Amino acid sequence: MATSQTEGISITTCPICLEEFKTPKYLPCLHSFCESCLNSYIISALKSESRGKSGKTEFHCPVCREVVTPPVPSVKYQEWAQQFPLNHLLVALMDQNKLKAKVKLCDPCKAIDDAPAVSWCVDCNEAMCQNCTSVHKRQKMSRDHCFKKYR
Template structure:
């Protein structure tokens, strides 16, 4: 849990690289870069302004960050609809909800929508909203929300928020409520009524989730995750050993350099001492010769 908190603190993964503001409906591209749906849509429309000059209809666009070519799930539809096709990144939505919980002043989301700043005390996991005491009481009374999972915000500050509601990718403001086994995709009530009314196997999300934890796919996934985790732990252990080895090597080099310096200084001191001794002898010899010469000249002068 602490790792998640540190990660969100050290690296701002909730900021759109296009508008440089907090994500609004973050959409994830196959290259794993994320953008606000509206920002991505504007980028695609701008990129396609040159299409009118070309007779060939484009079916791809470049990622705004890594420039990798991206093909939308259905390139046959108008490019103005491409951004809606990419999956909503629920991990980032959860991180933004968690950051909202960690804010110094937590405001009630329903009250804030009415331009009224009221401190929130409750978090609804189903709606992913912060609620003040009055809104929380109303939440419990409403038929559609009386069974929602409500928690005290102070209890959630050190725990990650898991987004329990998935928004429909085709219909804004609608939550996923069912699962179509024929098309293997979640859908909202509108999707069921329009696109899946002829499907034979449309079930509730609860029915779709029954037994999923015991399924072979989940078992295989957990096994792969454990194997990957063990491998990562081995890599971390080896890298820490490498760090320790580098630290030891650094200390050895420092020690060797210090010893070499002392040896060089000792040798230099000996050379200097010998040189000074010879210099003194030579100096005294020359001074004596000159002094004797001066005495001789003085005697002659007398």
């Protein structure tokens, strides 16, 4: 018997990378994608469509194929994904799901081991173990981030 490919995919899953959203941005057609996934898609789509021609000011949604014009088309197309609004509803749903988990695991360590989370980076929307928290606080890009303790 054939199984559905959407089995196990939730509303908080990016349709491009099939992982939980990281900085979910939504298009005018209301489809949402990780900002980095959307950025990669736009770059790839415009390079393959233009074949050397410049001046494209639109792309197609990867899900419904609707033509999408970025809020400020005059900006370099490599920066279009940043212009789309953050999907605050998805961010809230992901935060709620993370808080409901009985034992929260470190998001950066998930692929490697099962390290329990001890803090939450409010700026990155990620739960972190003691080691990742320590490293995160030392990095130039994230040393000013706000952290909350897990219970």
